[in-house]
Amino acid sequence: MKEESCYICGKKPLEKNEIGLNKKLLGSKVTKFYCYECLAEYLEVDTEFLFAKIEEFKDRSCTLFL
Numbered sequence: 772m773k774e775e776s777c778y779i780c781g782k783k784p785l786e787k788n789e790i791g792l793n794k795k796l797l798g799s800k801v802t803k804f805y806c807y808e809c810l811a812e813y814l815e816v817d818t819e820f821l822f823a824k825i826e827e828f829k830d831r832s833c834t835l836f837l
């Protein structure tokens with residue numbers, strides 16, 4: 772499996788949940804991925820919001836999340 776790195780800060784490897792969140796929030800065809808911190812900044816939310824989103828997706832048994 773290819774290792775993704777953050778498009779902004781270069782952090783790698785990104786966690787499965789980070790990648791899943793990128794796909795959920797930015798669209799499944801995204802080619803650039805953001806880590807939690809950079810994604811939060813990009814979307815103008817805080818990381819708590821992102822973690823809450825992950826829990827929400829997990830509850831719906833989304834396969835993109837662990």
Ligand SMILES: [Zn+2]
Binds near residue numbers: 777805809
């Ligand atoms: Zn980053």
